[in-house]
Amino acid sequence: MNFASDNTAGAHPAVLEAMVAAGSGAVGSYGADPWSERMTAALSQWFEHEVAVFPVATGGAANALALAQLTPPWSAVFCHRESHIHVDECGAPEFYTGGAKLVTLGAPGAKMTAHELAAAMADYPKGVVHRVQPGAVSITNATECGTVYDPADVASIADVAHDAGLGLHMDGARFANALVHLGCTPADLTWRAGVDALSLGFTKNGAVAAEAVVFFDPARAADFGYRRKRGGHLFSKSRFMAAQFLAMLEGDLWRELAGAANEAATALGEAARGAGYAPVYPVQANEVFLSLPVALAARLREAGARFYPWTPESGETGLYRFVCSFATEPDEVDAFADRLKFSGS
Amino acid sequence: MNFASDNTAGAHPAVLEAMVAAGSGAVGSYGADPWSERMTAALSQWFEHEVAVFPVATGGAANALALAQLTPPWSAVFCHRESHIHVDECGAPEFYTGGAKLVTLGAPGAKMTAHELAAAMADYPKGVVHRVQPGAVSITNATECGTVYDPADVASIADVAHDAGLGLHMDGARFANALVHLGCTPADLTWRAGVDALSLGFTKNGAVAAEAVVFFDPARAADFGYRRKRGGHLFSKSRFMAAQFLAMLEGDLWRELAGAANEAATALGEAARGAGYAPVYPVQANEVFLSLPVALAARLREAGARFYPWTPESGETGLYRFVCSFATEPDEVDAFADRLKFSGS
Amino acid sequence: MNFASDNTAGAHPAVLEAMVAAGSGAVGSYGADPWSERMTAALSQWFEHEVAVFPVATGGAANALALAQLTPPWSAVFCHRESHIHVDECGAPEFYTGGAKLVTLGAPGAKMTAHELAAAMADYPKGVVHRVQPGAVSITNATECGTVYDPADVASIADVAHDAGLGLHMDGARFANALVHLGCTPADLTWRAGVDALSLGFTKNGAVAAEAVVFFDPARAADFGYRRKRGGHLFSKSRFMAAQFLAMLEGDLWRELAGAANEAATALGEAARGAGYAPVYPVQANEVFLSLPVALAARLREAGARFYPWTPESGETGLYRFVCSFATEPDEVDAFADRLKFSGS
Amino acid sequence: MNFASDNTAGAHPAVLEAMVAAGSGAVGSYGADPWSERMTAALSQWFEHEVAVFPVATGGAANALALAQLTPPWSAVFCHRESHIHVDECGAPEFYTGGAKLVTLGAPGAKMTAHELAAAMADYPKGVVHRVQPGAVSITNATECGTVYDPADVASIADVAHDAGLGLHMDGARFANALVHLGCTPADLTWRAGVDALSLGFTKNGAVAAEAVVFFDPARAADFGYRRKRGGHLFSKSRFMAAQFLAMLEGDLWRELAGAANEAATALGEAARGAGYAPVYPVQANEVFLSLPVALAARLREAGARFYPWTPESGETGLYRFVCSFATEPDEVDAFADRLKFSGS
Secondary structure: OEOOOOOOOOOOHHHHHHHHHOOOOOOOOOOOOHHHHHHHHHHHHHHOOOOEEEEEOOHHHHHHHHHHHHOOOOEEEEEEOOOHHHHOOOOHHHHHHOOOEEEEEOOOOOOOOHHHHHHHHHOOOOOOOOOOEEEEEEEEOOOOOOOOOOHHHHHHHHHHHHHOOOEEEEEEOOHHHHHHHHOOOHHHHOHHHOOOEEEEEOOOOOOOOOEEEEEOOHHHHOOHHHHHHHOOOOOOOOHHHHHHHHHHHHHHHHHHHHHHHHHHHHHHHHHHHHOOOOOOOOOOOOEEEEEEEHHHHHHHHHOOOEOEEOOOOOOOEEEEEEEOOOOOOHHHHHHHHHHHHHHHO | OEOOOHHHOOOOHHHHHHHHHOOOOOOOOOOOOHHHHHHHHHHHHHOOOOOEEEEEOOHHHHHHHHHHHHOOOOEEEEEEOOOHHHHOOOOHHHHHHOOOEEEEEOOOOOOOOHHHHHHHHHOOOOOOOOOOEEEEEEEEOOOOOOOOOOHHHHHHHHHHHHHOOOEEEEEEOOHHHHHHHHOOOHHHHOHHHOOOEEEEEOOOOOOOOOEEEEEOOHHHHOOHHHHHHHOOOOOOOOHHHHHHHHHHHHHHHHHHHHHHHHHHHHHHHHHHHHOOOOOOOOOOOOEEEEEEEHHHHHHHHHOOOEOEEOOOOOOOEEEEEEEOOOOOOHHHHHHHHHHHHHHHO | OEOOOOOOOOOOHHHHHHHHHOOOOOOOOOOOOHHHHHHHHHHHHHHOOOOEEEEEOOHHHHHHHHHHHHOOOOEEEEEEOOOHHHHOOOOHHHHHHOOOEEEEEOOOOOOOOHHHHHHHHHOOOOOOOOOOEEEEEEEEOOOOOOOOOOHHHHHHHHHHHHHOOOEEEEEEOOHHHHHHHHOOOHHHHOHHHOOOEEEEEOOOOOOOOOEEEEEOOHHHHOOHHHHHHHOOOOOOOOHHHHHHHHHHHHHHHHHHHHHHHHHHHHHHHHHHHHOOOOOOOOOOOOEEEEEEEHHHHHHHHHOOOEOEEOOOOOOOEEEEEEEOOOOOOHHHHHHHHHHHHHHHO | OEOOOOOOOOOOHHHHHHHHHOOOOOOOOOOOOHHHHHHHHHHHHHHOOOOEEEEEOOHHHHHHHHHHHHOOOOEEEEEEOOOHHHHOOOOHHHHHHOOOEEEEEOOOOOOOOHHHHHHHHHOOOOOOOOOOEEEEEEEEOOOOOOOOOOHHHHHHHHHHHHHOOOEEEEEEOOHHHHHHHHOOOHHHHOHHHOOOEEEEEOOOOOOOOOEEEEEOOHHHHOOHHHHHHHOOOOOOOOHHHHHHHHHHHHHHHHHHHHHHHHHHHHHHHHHHHHOOOOOOOOOOOOEEEEEEEHHHHHHHHHOOOEOEEOOOOOOOEEEEEEEOOOOOOHHHHHHHHHHHHHHHO
16 A cells, blocks of 8 residues: 555566666766667657657656756746756756746646636746846646646647747656546657656656756757766766666557556546545546645554655644555555544544 | 776676665665665775765766865866866866866876975965965875875875865775785774875675765764755665675675775786886786887787877877776786787887 | 836945945955955844844845755745746755755735744654755745834744744845834844844945845854855955945935835825826735736836836736836836826826 | 055046046936936947947956857857956956856966967867857957057967857957057957957956947847846946046056056166166066066065065066056155165165
8 A cells, every 4th residue: 555656666577678678788887878779769650740849857857857858947937836956856947047037826636727827927927137138838647636738728828838938848757547537548648748857757667777968959959968978977887777768669568557556546547436535636647646644644654554645744624645656456445445444433 | 908097897797786685675775774874884984984975876976075175166176187077077066066176286297296386386375365275185096007005195285284274085986906905994094194085986896886974073064965966866775785795795795896906907007017018107007008119009909908098198108008907807817918029020 | 117126226326435445455355355344244233132243245145055054955944936046046045055945835925924834844844754845934024015013023033943943034135124124223123123134235225236145143144154255256355245244324314325225115005006006916015916907017117217017917907016216216107107097198 | 665556546636536526417327328428429430330338346347258259158268378357356257158168278477379278179179068158258458468469460360269159258458558558559459350249347446446348240239238238237427437438548547557658667767777676578568578587576575675576486586467557656766776686785
């Protein structure tokens, strides 16, 4: 009953096997190896578009480096107030961008809207030297609240961004979960909808550590290699990064794993609803948010469940996050559902 | 005959197996897992000292983050003119330190001496606001030229550094190779000799990606976790980093692998000497530097050998680097030796 | 009728004369001159406390450098949502701090309260590596809305900050205006109330360019000289900076000039109230905020009045800021009052 | 007998008078004032070219900001080993560029040559991700050793820089001294010779604080205003900066003042030669370097002379720098010459 995060799961055996298979033989380092070449080719095919791909160690690095590429230090990055880049990366975007300002917007639990974005941008007029300049827009898909921007949502935001000359970044730490929910193609959710740079994360979806910055316009990636190197994110034995991406794409493993995680979350949400605790946000990806009595939450923990409060616990009721992963077993969900019914009574 | 670098080798099966074994089950993320705890305990035992250990993605990240911890932005970092941090990290130390200045010293191919260090430090008087301030000293062991600082060498440099209040950093990308050459303990070569922070790298020695910053005084590591996080180097599934370190320490695998690499280099150096090309620098670790006719180097490459020119190729003779790894086969060395004799004739 | 800002005024003749008087003779540079020594002594007397004083070029530099001294890059700086450091310095604090995050709070037009501060700090728990850490608190006095924190206000905020180990910075671009309104001593409004670092600005009050960072605990200023130098803010001919501060303190010129500005603003506010446009915020310093029909504002501009919209002009009514300076003539206020009555009818 | 630096002099009365004259009346701030407009026009005329001019507080700021504009963080800035940007700015260029690396070259006391530059650049091949990339070239004119690059010197360096796609920066803290020595036009020594950005400093030449970054191609200045603002170098009362530049250009005051300084230095150099101490470097601008017995230097200081050792004093003989300014009186030079003869005997 570990619903603390999808990164508390291990790695899928197929990913590990791919790493083992990549382990022997001498090849070029720093990306000049056959696996890396195949990775770029495979991702270009996946996205139905030529892409420039830069594996890095973590999703935080991918986000921060992507934003640094899109925007100068004297800029504002527009993002949701609950976005991971703002809340959970200890200021990595500020570090990599050289001190850009993250301007937050949107309502808790909701997706950013094009209207909200336009309103926020109005506070940062172009050419006023006293104020940071509009620089980039970043959205997370699936969101930190387990909801999903569909291609039309993305396109409406991209339009506002592009009209003002800003690039659009997507934090895709749970990109596969979003894709599975929507049933659309990677292309539909990215470049066709106007995404300029994607942080593509397969770690939460079952890899060991497979994160990359993907640019859909190679010109946008100019000099990015130097940024990555300076950040210490150019792996010498890059083959092991590439092998993970290849394993995820092979036979659509990504879809199978994200599907399993999403299904588990849906089941958990339905079970909670049945127990009288309807999910606070729509369960579209692999996360469920429940408003529970604090005392109940404590009993669930005592029973072995692992999960985090989403907001600081105060008062009698708290908001809690439950995350399912590719490795979540139906039994775990059932056991949790039982506890929820039992504990709540 | 791939002598381009020790990172062109793959990973040792024992390391990969350890990762596979770590792959199942739900555990805490971001270092709150049993493997990470065991790693810290095992390294503390290895160093015979309580250590604070921070795995990161690459040796470049380890170096840059360690230096940022030791020294403020307005400082000079004294290092060898051929040091990896100066020559091969695209300015990562400057990025992470917020713009410190790397002050280079020493003669090509030689180890930094305490005397040279003291002389260089004299150019940066303390308290002169116009000049960057002495901040830290960094040495590489084994060096970029395949030679090794012994504990007395390290201590003499540490004395100069510490007398001026500076911390001493050691870039240990080939730390195991140095240890094997010296036959001393990890403690002898680090904290007992005055090292304050070590970049401990096992990647070149057969891991997938196992690099860490090690502090021998936990107080020196205060707030380092925030630095690492901001750099995007806190792995969510940290178990896979820890598992690699554990595999390397298990049964002294590190010693076996570094020993093999050093032996191969020694053999290659002897073979070269026999062919009339005595190694330019003493072969103490796993690297051999040969001064060869450019035309000969070209023929060797045609024959399938892989290696890098150490200095830009110009004129008739070039300086070339040959690196052996844990995976270098005696056959490869023999084949190369044959070619060297044959080609040279 | 120039109410655009107090920096549209020139400089007071006494300040310029002091600069002229300082202009001849050879003295030490970079602060090693008699004027600089006297400045520090005079300010120490003014503050009734030993102070470390660092003149810099602008208030923006003073703020950014002070914050960089108080807090590391991985921190949150708590400030008002309308604070100059957040809104009007193009990210200078982010640049100088190495990417700290400005966390904004408070209601528009209102002073920050200790309660609001404590609530905001609760979102940034200490020791959570994923989140920026509480680093410093910054308030502006007089505020950007022309109101004033009294010593008790400051002390209540300082208590919250200090209880959490954070330093308190005060942006004193209009410090003299605040002092005159309160009738208290500089000591009462700063170190006695818990201020750790003050950006002391006399430029708006009639100097050419007299801004300085003042630390009340010299230990807090350690190494600050290097920060300032790296920012390019150590003037070679420092005597001219010091001469301006001395001129301002001489015979309490600062009080006379700030008094004149405050009085002009009070008169302007009263006149506006008489015309049916009561000031939106209490007129405590030298600024008046009026809610006016946009059409009226346009007519006032046509009549030669200069002032800025405080919020983007949209709809029929706008919020406008009117700033008085030491040089504002009673005639200007009267003329404006006349136009306001006439135009509004 | 103050030969410590040209910034130990005060300011010329004409400059101070211009500031006084600019002191009254309300005008736009932050550069939107008539003086600033006139300054840009006057400098465009002076340079016979449209220029973008950005006043800043110090020469250090001008240099660092100019380099940050010319080159990205992952780059090498090629400069002389004795250059002010490397030796005397406490790492300001590293701070503003976001951590670029200053690569030093050239022989002590000598001007950088095109050949040396090309050789240094060869160590930084383009496109090698492990190494900082060639970014910009910076020369100082007049040099730190009192010598002068003539237009042909500059052009030969500019050719090497431009051929590699690098911009050329000139540190013109003593630009007027160079111009006077050469008798050429400002245009000849800058854009006509290939200079892309100039740090134009009149402070040492008699201003209070008049430093600016000058771009000869306005496109090169894009977004520079944000950089300057973030550095805290956009003066609110910009009129006072502009007034100083205008005063310096008015009636060619710059030439008169630099001429006086150069003449004094020439006289001092001749006197020293007469006393048996021939200047170590050609006296072309306003600096004289003498190799003197340390004991003699001590006696000169006792006699009231002020000057700095150029290299750390050790042994029996030292290298000393003597700087003359617009305010150096012939009597001072004569008195010093007398002492030199007398003391040396």
